[in-house]
Structure formats: C-alpha cells, structure tokens
Amino acid sequence: MKTADAVVIGAGVSGSSIAFRLAQQGLKVVIVDKNGPGSGASGSCDKAIFMQSKRPGLHMELAMASRRMYDTLEAELEQSVEFESDGGMVVIETPRHMEFMKDFIEKQRKAGISVSLIDGDAARAAQPFLAPHILGASFSPDDADVNPLALNAAFFRAAKRHGAVHLTHSEVIAVNTERGKVTSVETTRGSISTGLVINAAGPYAKSVGALSNIDIPVQPRRGTILISESIPKKVTGCLLDAQYIASKHLRSDNDDAPPYGVGLSLGQTVSGNLLIGGSREFAGFDKRPNQDVIATIAAHAARIAPELAKTRIIRTMTGFRPYTGDGLPIIDRAAEVDGYIIAAGHEGDGLALAPLTGQLVVDLIKGSGPTHHFLSGLRVDRFAGSKQDAPAATPGTTANPATEVHVPA
Amino acid sequence: METFLNPRVKTAGSVMMISDVVVIGAGPAGLSAAVTAAEAGADVVVIDENPRAGGKLLGQLHEEPGTGWWIGAEISKKLAERAVNAGVRILTNRQVWNISQKWEVALDTGECVKADYAVVATGAAERPLPVPGWSLPGVMAIGAAQTLTNYYRVRPGDRIAIVGVDPLSLTVAHELSMAGADVVGIYLPGKSIFAGTQADPDTNLEYLAGMSDLAPNAFLRWGGKLAANKTLRKLALTFFPKSGLPLMGTRLNLRKSLVSIGGNERVEHVEVATIDSQGNPGKTRTVKVDCVCISGGLYPVQELTRDCGLVRIDQLGGTIPLYSPEMETTQDNLFVAGNVTGIEGAKIAMAQGNLAGTVIASRLGLLEGKEAIDRAAAAVRFARKSSAITFMPDIEEGRRIADDLWLERVRENSLAQKDESYA
Amino acid sequence: MLKRISDHPVLGPLSQEEIEFEFDGKSYQGIKGDSIASALLANGVRTLRFSNRDGEPRGIYCGIGHCFECRMTVNGVQSVRACITQACDGDVLESQGENRGERHDDF
Numbered sequence: 001m002k003t004a005d006a007v008v009i010g011a012g013v014s015g016s017s018i019a020f021r022l023a024q025q026g027l028k029v030v031i032v033d034k035n036g037p038g039s040g041a042s043g044s045c046d047k048a049i050f051m052q053s054k055r056p057g058l059h060m061e062l063a064m065a066s067r068r069m070y071d072t073l074e075a076e077l078e079q080s081v082e083f084e085s086d087g088g089m090v091v092i093e094t095p096r097h098m099e100f101m102k103d104f105i106e107k108q109r110k111a112g113i114s115v116s117l118i119d120g121d122a123a124r125a126a127q128p129f130l131a132p133h134i135l136g137a138s139f140s141p142d143d144a145d146v147n148p149l150a151l152n153a154a155f156f157r158a159a160k161r162h163g164a165v166h167l168t169h170s171e172v173i174a175v176n177t178e179r180g181k182v183t184s185v186e187t188t189r190g191s192i193s194t195g196l197v198i199n200a201a202g203p204y205a206k207s208v209g210a211l212s213n214i215d216i217p218v219q220p221r222r223g224t225i226l227i228s229e230s231i232p233k234k235v236t237g238c239l240l241d242a243q244y245i246a247s248k249h250l251r252s253d254n255d256d257a258p259p260y261g262v263g264l265s266l267g268q269t270v271s272g273n274l275l276i277g278g279s280r281e282f283a284g285f286d287k288r289p290n291q292d293v294i295a296t297i298a299a300h301a302a303r304i305a306p307e308l309a310k311t312r313i314i315r316t317m318t319g320f321r322p323y324t325g326d327g328l329p330i331i332d333r334a335a336e337v338d339g340y341i342i343a344a345g346h347e348g349d350g351l352a353l354a355p356l357t358g359q360l361v362v363d364l365i366k367g368s369g370p371t372h373h374f375l376s377g378l379r380v381d382r383f384a385g386s387k388q389d390a391p392a393a394t395p396g397t398t399a400n401p402a403t404e405v406h407v408p409a
Numbered sequence: 410m411e412t413f414l415n416p417r418v419k420t421a422g423s424v425m426m427i428s429d430v431v432v433i434g435a436g437p438a439g440l441s442a443a444v445t446a447a448e449a450g451a452d453v454v455v456i457d458e459n460p461r462a463g464g465k466l467l468g469q470l471h472e473e474p475g476t477g478w479w480i481g482a483e484i485s486k487k488l489a490e491r492a493v494n495a496g497v498r499i500l501t502n503r504q505v506w507n508i509s510q511k512w513e514v515a516l517d518t519g520e521c522v523k524a525d526y527a528v529v530a531t532g533a534a535e536r537p538l539p540v541p542g543w544s545l546p547g548v549m550a551i552g553a554a555q556t557l558t559n560y561y562r563v564r565p566g567d568r569i570a571i572v573g574v575d576p577l578s579l580t581v582a583h584e585l586s587m588a589g590a591d592v593v594g595i596y597l598p599g600k601s602i603f604a605g606t607q608a609d610p611d612t613n614l615e616y617l618a619g620m621s622d623l624a625p626n627a628f629l630r631w632g633g634k635l636a637a638n639k640t641l642r643k644l645a646l647t648f649f650p651k652s653g654l655p656l657m658g659t660r661l662n663l664r665k666s667l668v669s670i671g672g673n674e675r676v677e678h679v680e681v682a683t684i685d686s687q688g689n690p691g692k693t694r695t696v697k698v699d700c701v702c703i704s705g706g707l708y709p710v711q712e713l714t715r716d717c718g719l720v721r722i723d724q725l726g727g728t729i730p731l732y733s734p735e736m737e738t739t740q741d742n743l744f745v746a747g748n749v750t751g752i753e754g755a756k757i758a759m760a761q762g763n764l765a766g767t768v769i770a771s772r773l774g775l776l777e778g779k780e781a782i783d784r785a786a787a788a789v790r791f792a793r794k795s796s797a798i799t800f801m802p803d804i805e806e807g808r809r810i811a812d813d814l815w816l817e818r819v820r821e822n823s824l825a826q827k828d829e830s831y832a
Numbered sequence: 833m834l835k836r837i838s839d840h841p842v843l844g845p846l847s848q849e850e851i852e853f854e855f856d857g858k859s860y861q862g863i864k865g866d867s868i869a870s871a872l873l874a875n876g877v878r879t880l881r882f883s884n885r886d887g888e889p890r891g892i893y894c895g896i897g898h899c900f901e902c903r904m905t906v907n908g909v910q911s912v913r914a915c916i917t918q919a920c921d922g923d924v925l926e927s928q929g930e931n932r933g934e935r936h937d938d939f
Contacts, residue, residue: 229900229911230884272884288716291507291515312911416909417917458897460867460918465896470842478842502918534898544901546878546891553895553915561870562846562863564835588837674889675878 004030004165006196007185009172009208010344012042013148013354014329015200016155018343020077021358022198022365023162030192031156031164032185034171034204038152041202042350044319045148046225046275047267048238049352050088052140053245056111058377059327062353064112065371069355070144078161079154081146082270086237088143090245091123091264091304092135097242104245105138115140129234129305145238145267148351155354167192172201175212175340182339198341198361203285203320205330205344214334217383218345220320222281224293225265226301227315228308230272239266241304258300260293266305274311276301280321287318321347324383329353331360331378341365342380415518417460417502424520428452428498430769431514431524433505433713436464437755438747438762439530440488445766445785446526447495449775454522455492455499456514462489462499464532465748466755468556470584473797481755482560488759508713512743526742526769530762531710533726533748538573538705539603541669547676551704555581558588566700570679571595572667573704574613576798581702582659592659593696596667596681598705600688607705608688610663666690670701707752707800714749716740720814724807725751726800731815734786736765739818744769751807752800753793760785760792836863836874853923868914868925869895869902880904880914882929889931904928 008019011033019031033039051067054060074080092098101117108115115138123137124130130137160166170187175197177183184193199216201208209216244263257263261280268274279293294316302309324330324345334340343361346353356371360378363369430446432439435457447453455462463485473479492499504517512527535550542548547566551573554565558581568591571578582592597613598604606612653660662681668690669680678697682690708727711719717730717738729750736744744765747758764785770776793804801807838846849864855872862871869892872880879889880902893901895915902914905926914925 232884288509289507291509294507310910416906416912417920459916480843482843534896535894537899544883544888544890546880546889549892550894550896550899553892556895557870557873557892558837559843561866561874562837562840562843563870563874564837565873567835587841675891 001184001191001193002030002165003193004028005194006030006198007032007192007194008198008200009033009185010040010200010202010204011037011152011156011166011168012040012200012202013038013152013155013350014042014202014343014346014357015198016152016159017354017358018198018200018361019159019164019358020155020162021362023159023164025362029159029164030167030185030194031159032167032170032172032187032192034169034188036168037156037166038149040204041319041321042148042152044225044317045223045321045348045351046238046265046277047082047145047148047269047351048088048240048265049144049146050238050240051113051142051352052088052090052105052108052115052138053240054113054352055327056107058374060108060111060113062328062356062374063349065374066353066356067142067144069359070146073355074154077154077158079150079157081151081154083144083146084237085141085144087139087141088238088240089123089127089137089139090240090242091127091130091137092242093133093304094242095135097246098135100246101136101138101242108140113140114142127236127239127305129307131304131306134304143238146351147269151351151354155358172208172211175337177212177337180338182337194339196339196341196365198343199334200343200357202344202346202350203322205322205342209334209342212334212337212340214336214340214342216330216334216342216344216380218322218324218330219282220285221323221347222279222283222286222318223277223321223348224279224289224297224316224318226274226276226294226297226313227317228274228276229312229314231268231274231311232272233268234307235266235268235274237267240264258296260290260296262293262296262300264301264304266301273314274308276308276313282323285320287320289316289318321350323347326382328378329357330380331357331364331375332380333364334380415502415504418518424518426454426498426520426522428454428522428524429773430454430526430528430766431456431512431522432528432530433457433508433514434464434528434530434532434747434749435459435462435489435499435501436530436532436747436758437466437485437488438532438749438758438765439464439528440485440492441759441762442528442530442744442746442766442769443497443499443762444488444492444495445763446770446773446775447492447497449766449770449773451770451773451775453492453495453497454524455497456503456505456516456522457499457501458504460501461485462492462501465552465556467560468552468558469755470559470587471580471797484755505713510740526744526772528744528746528762528765528769529713529730529738529749530745530747530758531713531749532758533707533752534710535703536705536708537603538598538607538703539601540572540598540667540701540703542671542676543701543703545670545672545676546674547672547699548670548701548703551578551581551702554700554702555584558584558590562588564588564590565702566590566676566698568593568698569700569702570667570681570696570698571702571704572598573607573706574661574663575704575706576800577707578702578704579661580798581704585702586659590700593698594653594660594662594665594681596662596665597684597688598703599666599668599682599690603705608666610684610686610688613663667701668693675699676701707748709749709751711749714738714745717743717745718818720811722751722807722810724801724803725811726807727752729811731818732811733815734812735768735782736761737768742772751804751811753804754796754798754800757789757792757796760789764789835876851919851921853919853921853925855925856927862919864921866919868904868906868912868917868919868923871919872914872925879927881927882931884929887930887932 469481
C-alpha cells in the first residue's frame with residue numbers, strides 16, 4: 001500500500017493549490033481525482049478574478065489576500081498562468097441598476113477596493129463593443145484575469161515538483177478510520193495509508209463526505225458558458241453586468257431578469273476566444289446541454305455587446321459550482337472524524353481564492369499562520385441547525401436563492 | 410452568436426417539425442435508412458450540413474469488378490430522388506446544434522425536428538497528419554481533393570504529391586491522374602508522433618496486403634498480391650526500388666518520405682527523403698509541386714453519440730458507439746449506421762442504413778414479421794464479404810469485438826435486473 | 833478557367849450554367865452547383881483567409897466542414913465554411929484576417 005502524510009481528494013484549482021502548499025511544507029502528498037486535473041468546475045469556468053463584486057467583510061478580505069498572492073504566483077509556480085491585471089468592469093443597463101451601483105461602489109471603496117463609476121461614453125471608449133444603451137460602468141484596476149486551465153496545471157505541476165504524487169482516474173470509494181481517526185483512503189485504483197485527508201472535491205464534496213458520514217452542505221450549481229471562435233483582440237480585462245450584483249438587492253427588479261439565472265460575464269483568452277457566461281441554476285448533476293439556456297445567454301450577451309451577434313459560438317461548457325449558500329467556502333476540520341479536513345464550497349470564487357486556499361489549509365493544520373484569522377469565519381458549523389438544501393430546480397425561472405453576491409466562476 | 414447565422418437558409422425562427430424518424434447525415438447510410446423507412450410508410454426528415462445529399466459518396470469514382478464504374482455522384486442523386494419520391498424531407502444546409510432525448514434535434518436555423526426514432530449517420534472524417542508547411546494553401550486532405558476532382562470537376566493542382574499510403578490515397582491518385590493531373594509520387598509521411606506506424610515501410614506493405622483481390626484499380630490489386638505473405642513482404646521491401654514503383658502514371662514510393670512542404674503564399678515544392686526499411690531518413694531532394702494531398706486515414710465522427718457507450722476499437726478506425734445487431738445504440742430508439750460505426754465502404758454503409766430503416770419501420774408497425782430484418786442483416790454481411798475495398802484490414806475482427814461488447818452489455822443488464830428483482 | 837476539368841474520360845463533359853460572384857472586390861465566374869471553395873479554386877484562388885495570429889494565408893484543407901480553415905464572410909455573415917456552402921449568383925464574399933505575415937521559404 002502507498003503511504004502519504006496527506007491525501008488531497010480533488011485535483012481542481014483548490015485541491016491542486018492545497019497539494020502544492022502542503023508539499024511545499026515538506027509533507028508527502030498524494031492527489032487523487034476521479035478524472036484528472038481541472039476536469040470539473042475548474043475546467044469549465046471563465047477567467048475572471050473579480051474584486052469589485054465581492055461583499056465587504058470577510059468575503060472581500062479573503063479575495064484581497066488571495067489577489068495579493070497572485071502578484072507573485074507565476075514566479076512561485078515557475079510557470080505562466082496568463083495572469084493579466086487589466087482591470088474589470090461591471091456594466092450598467094438601467095437607471096435602477098445605476099442607483100444601486102452608486103451605493104455599492106461607495107461601500108466597496110470604503111472596504112479598500114479601488115473602484116470608480118464611469119459614464120456610458122467612457123465605458124464605450126474603454127470597451128468599444130458596448131451597446132449605446134449602456135448607461136455607465138464601474139471600473140476597478142484591481143480586477144484581473146487568469147487562464148484557469150494553466151493555473152490548475154501550474155499548481156498541479158508545482159505540487160509534483162515538491163514531491164506530490166498524483167493518482168488520477170481514481171475515484172475515492174472509502175475513507176477508512178480506526179477509533180475515529182483517518183487511517184487510509186481507498187480508491188478504485190488502490191489504497192493509500194494516511195492520517196490526513198483533505199476533501200477538496202468541489203461540488204462532489206458532499207458525496208465524498210457522505211462516505212465517512214460527514215455532512216458537508218455543498219450543492220452543485222450548474223453554469224453554462226459559451227466559447228466563441230478566435231477573433232482579434234476585442235475585450236480588455238473582464239466584464240460583468242450589474243444584473244449579477246443587483247439581483248440580490250433589487251428583488252422587485254427580477255421581473256426583467258433573464259431566466260436560468262443568466263447574467264453576462266465576458267472575457268477573451270490569449271488565443272482570442274471569447275468566454276461568454278453564464279447561467280446559474282440548480283439542476284443536480286445533469287450535464288446535458290439545454291438549447292434554451294444557450295440561446296438565453298447568447299441573446300443577453302448580444303444585447304449588451306451587439307457585435308457579438310456576428311461571432312460564431314464554437315462550443316459550450318457546463319460545470320457545477322460548489323454552492324454553500326452564503327458565498328463563502330468551508331475550510332475546516334470535520335468534527336465527526338479526526339484527520340479529516342473539508343476545503344470546498346468556493347462556488348464562483350475558486351479562481352479568485354485559489355492561491356489563498358492552499359495557505360488556509362496549511363494554517364488550519366499548523367494552527368497558526370498568515371491566514372489563520374480567516375478560518376473562524378469558514379467553519380462548517382456555521383450551517384448547523386439550518387439544514388441547507390438547494391432550492392428545487394425551476395426550469396425557465398431565475399433560481400436566485402443567493403444571499404450573497406456571486407461571481408460567475 | 411445571434412441564434413441563427415445561416416447564409417443559405419432563411420427561417421422564421423423557431424420552427425418545430427414532427428416526424429416518425431429523424432436522420433442526421435445524408436450520406437449513403439443516412440439516405441438508405443431514410444429510403445427504407447419512408448418506402449415502408451414512415452414520415453422521415455433527413456438533415457445534412459452540406460448543400461446537397463450524398464455525403465462522401467458524391468466524390469467517389471472507381472471501377473467495380475464486373476459491374477463497371479461506380480460514379481458516386483450519380484448513385485447519390487438516384488438515392489436522394491428515391492427518398493424524395495418516398496416523401497422524405499431532405500433538409501440540407503443545416504447544422505445540428507444539439508440532439509436531446511426522445512428525440513429532438515435542434516438546428517442552426519432555429520428549426521427543431523422532433524421524432525420517435527433517430528438515426529445518427531454522421532460518417533467519418535480524416536485524421537490530420539501534420540507535416541511542416543501543411544498550413545500553406547494547396548495542401549489538403551485526400552478526401553477534399555477527391556470531391557473537388559470528381560464532383561466539382563476542379564483539379565486541385567497540376568503537379569501533385571500524395572502523403573500516406575492507404576486504399577483511399579491510392580484510389581484518389583488514380584482519379585487525379587484520370588482528371589489530367591500529374592501525380593508526381595505517393596510518399597510515406599515523415600516519422601513523427603502523429604504518423605506513428607504510417608511512416609513505417611513494413612507496416613505499409615502489411616496494410617497493402619490487407620486489400621482485396623477484388624480491388625477496383627491496379628494499385629490495390631498489385632498491393633494485395635505483392636504483400637500477401639510476410640516473406641514476400643520482406644523481400645519486396647528490400648528490393649523495393651528507391652525511385653519507387655511506376656504505376657498508372659505515378660510512382661508509389663515506399664522508400665521515400667515527404668518531410669516538409671514549402672512555398673511563398675502557396676505550395677511550391679516538397680522535400681522528399683530517401684528512407685531505410687525502418688523509415689529513417691537519408692538523402693533529401695526537392696520536388697516541384699503545386700498541391701499536396703495528405704491521407705492520414707479515416708475515423709468515425711462521434712459528436713452526437715457521446716451518451717451511447719463509446720468504445721475505442723482500433724480495428725474499426727477509432728471510437729464507436731456500442732450498437733445492437735439491429736443498429737440500435739444504448740439509447741432506446743437511437744440508431745446508428747455507416748462509418749459512424751466503423752470505417753468501411755459505401756455499399757456496406759448503405760446496407761447498414763437499410764437495416765436501421767427496416768428495424769425502425771418494423772417497430773413503427775409498418776413491416777410484419779422478422780424476415781425483412783433478417784434479410785437486411787444478411788445483406789450487411791454479404792456487402793462486407795463482397796466489398797471491393799477494405800479500408801481497415803482487420804474489419805471482421807473489429808466487428809466481432811463490437812458484437813461481443815454488445816452481448817456483454819446485454820448480459821450485464823439482465824444480471825442487474827435479476828439483482829433488482831431479489832431486492 | 834484555370835483548373836476546371838472540362839472533359840473527363842468517365843464523367844463526360846461539364847455543365848455550362850454559369851454564375852457570377854465577387855470575392856474581395858474582384859468578380860469571378862463559377863458553375864452552378866459549385867461550392868464557394870471549388871468555384872474559387874477553379875479560378876486559381878487558393879488563399880481564402882489569413883490566420884489570426886500571424887496573418888498567414890490559409891486555403892481549403894478538409895473539404896468536409898470539419899477544420900474551418902476555409903471560413904470566410906458570405907454576404908455579411910462571418911465565418912461561413914466555403915467548402916460546404918454552395919456558391920450562388922451574386923454572392924459577395926470576403927476573406928477574413930489580414931495578410932501581414934512575413935513569409936520565408938523554409939528550405
């Protein structure tokens with residue numbers, strides 16, 4: 001049997017970041033994934049690292065701490081992850097949204113984010129494809145972009161350089177314990193003897209937890225993103241529409257909101273393809289494409305950026321974001337089993353928080369460290385008593401249970 | 410990204426069409442399935458992204474032993490006419506966006522076809538075989554050259570080099586010569602991770618040995634005879650002339666590989682290396698050409714069958730969906746026919762389409778008894794046995810593997826049902 | 833026409849019904865039933881677009897709509913595959929991308 005100091009379940013950006021940090025600490029790490037690195041949510045998301053959409057407070061503090069880590073991440077990982085700090089924009093379509101955004105920006109500023117409101121002409125000067133009816137936008141130079149696949153691969157490789165071993169295409173079938181303590185992880189391709197397991201299985205954290213009778217309140221939230229043909233450089237930085245942010249605070253406004261939780265997120269990859277998001281629905285783990293969702297995303301995007309109507313969509317991707325209900329991940333020890341750590345539930349913040357996630361787990365294990373003060377807000381027992389269930393799927397209507405401002409992953 | 414971007418079809422937006430059967434792909438398999446089902450009385454819609462029905466059949470042109478010229482364009486036309494006469498609606502110029510269960514096929518025109526039965530007959534595509542310089546205009550897949558020459562009647566070049574030795578490339582070489590092109594040579598690809606054993610002279614001779622005596626042209630007949638046994642193959646390779654073997658106006662070079670393509674703005678010349686019997690390059694020489702045709706072999710196209718229990722069977726040319734002896738996939742009422750099930754000739758594809766169409770007609774209650782299905786299944790086996798061109802040398806073995814996998818699945822399902830009945 | 837196979841030993845003579853269309857501002861003739869790609873090739877036009885990254889010329893590759901190398905703008909609709917789109921009388925066709933690559937003869 002293989003032995004390891006720690007077994008990380010899940011080779012997405014979070015799991016790979018955790019494996020990297022633990023291996024860097026000198027631990028003998030095995031990363032297990034039922035498929036391969038980035039095969040889940042981390043491989044079916046857009047590329048934005050939004051700061052200005054985060055809620056002031058812990059959510060914002062986590063994002064800012066992680067964003068600072070991004071500045072030196074490529075050097076640390078010894079690889080380009082196509083990180084660009086070109087800033088980000090939230091475009092505003094209606095006077096009501098404008099009013100709301102003014103207030104929101106004020107709060108963001110107080111929280112220490114550099115963000116300003118620009119008028120429609122200034123927004124169009126910065127992003128010439130925006131429609132004439134766009135009233136304005138908030139712009140933050142702190143927002144950034146990253147290539148999620150490159151980021152995932154870079155963490156994964158860096159972990160391996162520090163001695164981590166991978167076991168891909170291996171599904172965890174049991175986490176064995178003795179007297180309440182983790183002793184080994186059993187996979188479809190063999191067992192690993194270990195005293196420490198980190199469940200970083202994202203939307204699958206719940207079912208992995210269930211193997212050990214640990215209740216992890218994470219639900220899959222389905223999101224679809226369209227990918228266009230490669231076109232000459234058109235989009236600078238990343239872009240959202242205020243719909244995403246306002247929908248929480250302006251419930252009465254939701255009558256105008258597109259179905260399937262659709263709001264625009266837009267970015268362009270280094271190779272020229274546009275990533276056009278996105279939807280947010282509760283529909284279990286059903287990955288089959290829905291042409292209504294695709295058409296709704298397309299129509300919404302083309303309203304804000306009319307030129308997109310001419311651009312060919314070559315592919316769509318659908319992923320499942322790990323949803324906790326309060327917009328924050330769970331980074332905590334499981335009370336039920338000694339040696340079992342939960343690190344999941346980032347929903348749309350997997351990329352934004354990726355550099356930090358590994359450090360949070362290291363600090364959790366050590367009981368101290370630069371990010372340790374965040375952990376009290378990320379405990380799993382914050383959900384105790386309020387049995388969290390995803391709202392039922394309601395096809396064609398806005399599934400909007402969010403109590404939080406979410407960024408499309 | 411506007412929902413509908415199709416320069417050749419104007420529709421009013423969302424149009425729903427209802428039929429008994431929807432067939433995706435108007436090649437030999439799809440058309441045959443449509444004809445059989447429609448002639449039995451079914452309402453059938455066929456969808457194809459090309460401007461006209463026929464698929465890869467359109468470009469085919471070779472001499473069949475005993476029956477004369479096989480002119481794909483004429484056969485396609487007749488088959489399409491027969492379909493239309495039977496009431497089949499053939500919708501060309503349409504791309505399938507999505508297929509969802511029981512069965513809805515969404516098109517890029519905004520139209521949607523709803524049917525109880527679906528037949529996926531998406532055929533095959535060519536494996537790319539990258540060669541330095543292959544992005545230059547004038548370099549094309551062998552199949553593109555075939556359709557341009559025999560269907561559109563446009564010569565893809567005046568002096569043409571062919572890369573890759575297989576039944577398709579040898580057939581097209583002949584067709585290009587007939588159309589007045591100077592085929593300067595047929596070469597092996599240079600050694601690369603993409604070429605694999607295709608760059609290996611011995612493998613190529615072995616491949617040629619798999620071709621039939623019934624082969625429709627001298628290249629193939631010669632290949633079949635020369636390479637029939639291993640000793641002869643070794644001898645053949647040792648004595649294979651470095652200058653190639655002259656055949657019907659061109660040269661087959663099993664001792665030369667095409668290592669790069671050059672030119673300013675378009676193909677102007679190729680670099681050809683003499684190789685040893687292991688495929689290692691020696692001296693090189695420049696040959697002036699204006700067109701290069703690359704033949705990397707065919708693979709079944711599975712864009713619409715991903716939920717059908719895909720398996721990779723190299724003997725069939727790649728990944729295929731599991732299918733029943735009646736051509737049904739693991740998804741109820743979703744059928745497959747033609748090259749999507751493995752690489753074979755048009756006649757076999759037509760027989761498979763006919764079988765799928767017969768089964769569907771029978772399920773719809775339009776045909777009585779099992780005789781028609783048995784006859785159609787026998788016709789597939791006969792077509793395979795009497796085929797003039799064998800694209801995959803171990804096709805029979807490949808089909809056996811596919812049949813066994815299906816049986817295994819049926820057994821597992823019946824065991825699972827038993828388990829449930831105990832519970 | 834440059835590369836048209838007007839007489840074929842098996843297929844016989846060619847249809848004569850002509851169409852006229854425009855590509856990058858120049859007028860060309862084709863035969864009814866031509867694909868855009870075949871009509872242009874018959875006129876000796878091999879370059880159908882220029883690549884995004886380096887502005888290199890690109891022509892027909894797969895001929896079955898898979899590789900998208902032959903995409904062009906047809907009557908204002910972007911990225912249409914020339915190999916599987918019928919050429920029609922009066923079509924206005926435009927290449928996509930910019931010819932800006934510095935090309936060297938690799939030999």
